[in-house]
Amino acid sequence: MLGDSLEEEITFTVPKNVFYNPQMTLCRSISSLAVGAVKQDLELVDAFCATGIRGIRYVKENKNVTHITFLDIEKTAITAAKKNAKTNNLKFDAKYGNISKLAFELTADFLEIDPFGTPSPYLVDAFRFFNPKKTAYLSITATDVAVLCGARMAPCLKNYHAKPLNNEFTHETGLRILIKRIAEVAAEFNMGIEPLISFSDKHYLKTILKVSRSADLVHKSMKELGHVYYCNTCGFRGFSQFPQPCTKCNKETDFAGPLWLGELHNPSFLKTMKTLNSKRNYSEKDEISHMLSLMENEVGMPPYYYNIHVLSKFLRRGQIPKIDTIISRLQKDFKATRTHFSNISIKTNAPYDKILEAMEC
Ligand SMILES: C[S@@+](CC[C@H](N)C(=O)[O-])C[C@H]1O[C@@H](n2cnc3c(N)ncnc32)[C@H](O)[C@@H]1O
Ligand SMILES: [Zn+2]
Secondary structure: OOOEEEEOOEEEEOOOOOOOOHHHHHHHHHHHHHHHHOOOOEEEEEOOOOOOHHHHHHHHHOOOEEEEEEEEOOHHHHHHHHHHHHHOOOOOEEEEOOHHHHOOOOOOOEEEEOOOOOOHHHHHHHHHOOOOOOEEEEEEEEOOHHHHOOOOHHHHHHHHOOEOOOOOOHHHHHHHHHHHHHHHHHHHOOEEEEEEEEEEEOOEEEEEEEEEEOHHHHHHHHHOEEEEEEOOOOOOEEEEOOOOOOOOOOOOOEEEEEEEOOOOOOHHHHHHHHHHHHHOOOOOHHHHHHHHHHHHHHOOOOOOOEEHHHHHHHHOOOOOOOHHHHHHHHHOOOOEEEEOOEEEEEEEOOOHHHHHHHOOO
């Protein structure tokens, strides 16, 4: 027994052999804000619950969770989740077993998928929980960042049916490959996807999506799939249904995909989350507010970012202006912003030559 722990305002017990990572507190806080930002009552399943801290926080911090079920394949975890839910005065159900079996028995409006490593083997299971629903919400964490953002193609092809690109904006392509795979599985269940918030932090990638049963929405989602391509010679990048040669130096490009080229976030959903965050006393309140603002600025931008230090190498410049100077120069004629993905990178819709021009000292 590791004893009592405290996360935000929740006291809970972490027994030996039951997983708990305090570094994921920010992820749980952002996800809890997302639960609260959904404007409907939710029956929620915390499908990889471990101590239950995630689901307990979702219920205690939000008024719209009407029922919660904890689920875990380990008996020790389910025992801990039950104990912690009772200590926190929750009404709940708890199921011990494999999600792949329980998916046929349970339903959810909001499903939390937070496994070790890749979520890919559980995506089909996830959509079974939504079987009778027209609309539902899916929250997915992937900690196999080395695969999604990796230099090696084979593991990513195996798990996500896509080629990764291990370059300066790899965290965004990794996230977009994950969302693509979710869109494909959703399509098999006649559901279209709409990402509400998607982000990269520390050692994980996270996306929370609205999924809706509609053939039209499925087609719309499938049309958002394509490729991002990148010229290793000059740093030019672009996106389209299929990879293209470099338009700057005519060289062959490397590429990532297929991946999701649509929006990563819904701006009005982010706004609601920001308002909720301002009313809560999370320990990482300011960081969350900052991240949500950056994500708001990312809406409507191309599906990659520019690391200004990497660009300086392509420019062969030792000295470059400050990042805010580059952004304000670009903002005269284009959209340009910092990005939550990296604090030395920018997102902009400016053509590549104009970006390089803005980097002259
Ligand atoms: C990363 S931990 C979950 C952490 C937790 N959600 C949190 O925020 O603290 C993954 C959990 O999933 C459970 N698990 C692994 N495979 C499973 C499966 N096939 N079905 C259900 N639970 C599973 C493990 O026992 C473990 O407790
Ligand atoms: Zn080039």
